[in-house]
Amino acid sequence: MQKLLYNLNRDAQVRQRCEDDFEGLLTDYDLTDEEREALVDGNIGLLYVMGVNGQLLMHYAALRQYAWDEYIAAMGDGLARYGPVRHGLYTTTDGQGAV
Amino acid sequence: MADVDLAYAEEWKFDHGIMVPLHFLLPEGDVPIIPVNINCQGPPLTPLARAYAFGRALRKACDAAVERIALIGTGxxxxxxxxxxxxxxxxxxxxxxxxxWLVNDRAALTGYTDQETWRDAGQGGFEIRTFIAVAGAAEGCTGELYCYAPIPIFAVGCTVARMSLRSL
Structure with missing residues (x-):
């Protein structure tokens, strides 16, 4: 999933495929059903909780037209709805996440 | 390479850590630069002692070159x-x-565990590695702090400091 987000941020052709046929693009990547659904829905809160690296997620949020404040709020909403961050280092100071 | 093992990249798109300082320091882009990256993002993170050793190796290489070289650590x-x-x-x-950093205390600079840094300084705190590399390059020298100010809208404390080799 993070390779897809990296490519979306770096490769104009991948972004074009995202616009033209996002679900087709997703078949190029090894994704779980939950990952695929979160990507299609642009569910930034769930992607954050899944452990997507923030340096990648922030750009995907922008691609999905999230303003910065909305992006920050979406991560907080994700914590409230889906629980602590499952993997990675991009957690909160109150320990709501993986170590 | 004799002192610290490195990796080399043919392709590299620079992030803000490189581009923002260059934008202000070299707006004309008319000075050759050698970009260097230390992994401060995700495990396996560069050990702090190796970041310091990397700085020492950079210094050794710079001393062997005829050019006048500025080493800039950002993070x-x-x-x-x-x-x-x-x-x-x-x-x-x-x-x-x-x-x-200012007293270039190697033991103190490399004494943090990643767990402590993550807890007290966040995952962004892992970027102390760039400061530590500069300290390694200027081993034996102390620093001068020009400014430090916490700026929440920038999401970081902004600081500028310098280590000069003139004290050697």
């Missing part, structure tokens, strides 16, 4: 970028780190 101190805590800054931790 944040404590910060929690791209998390719901973005904007939080641990000023006390930052100032303690800068105190260690």
């Amino acid at each position: 944040g101190i404590s910060h929690w970028p791209a998390t719901p805590d973005s904007g939080k800054i641990n000023e006390a931790w930052d100032r303690e780190f800068l105190d260690r």
Whole structure:
């Protein structure tokens, strides 16, 4: 999933495929059903909780037209709805996440 | 390479850590640069002792070159970028780190565990490696702090400091 987000941020052709046929693009990547659904829905809160690296997620949020404040709020909403961050280092100071 | 093992990249798109300083320091882009990256993002993170050793190796290479060379280390101190805590800054931790850096105390600079840094300075705090590499390059020298200010809208404490080799 993070390779897809990296490519979306770096490769104009991948972004074009995202616009033209996002679900087709997703078949190029090894994704779980939950990952695929979160990507299609642009569910930034769930992607954050899944452990997507923030340096990648922030750009995907922008691609999905999230303003910065909305992006920050979406991560907080994700914590409230889906629980602590499952993997990675991009957690909160109150320990709501993986170590 | 005889002192520290490195990797080499043919393709590299620079991030803000390189482009923002260059934008202000070299707006004309008319000075050759050699970009260097230390992994401060995700495990396996560069051990702090190796960051210091890397700085020493850079110094050795620079001393062997005829050109006049400036070494610029960029990165944040404590910060929690791209998390719901973005904007939080641990000023006390930052100032303690800068105190260690300014006196170039190798043992103190490399004495943090990643767990401590993550807890007290956030995942952005892992970027102390760039400061530590500069200290390694200027081993035996102390630093001068030009400014430090926590700026929440920038999500980090902004600081400028210098180590001069003239004291050697």
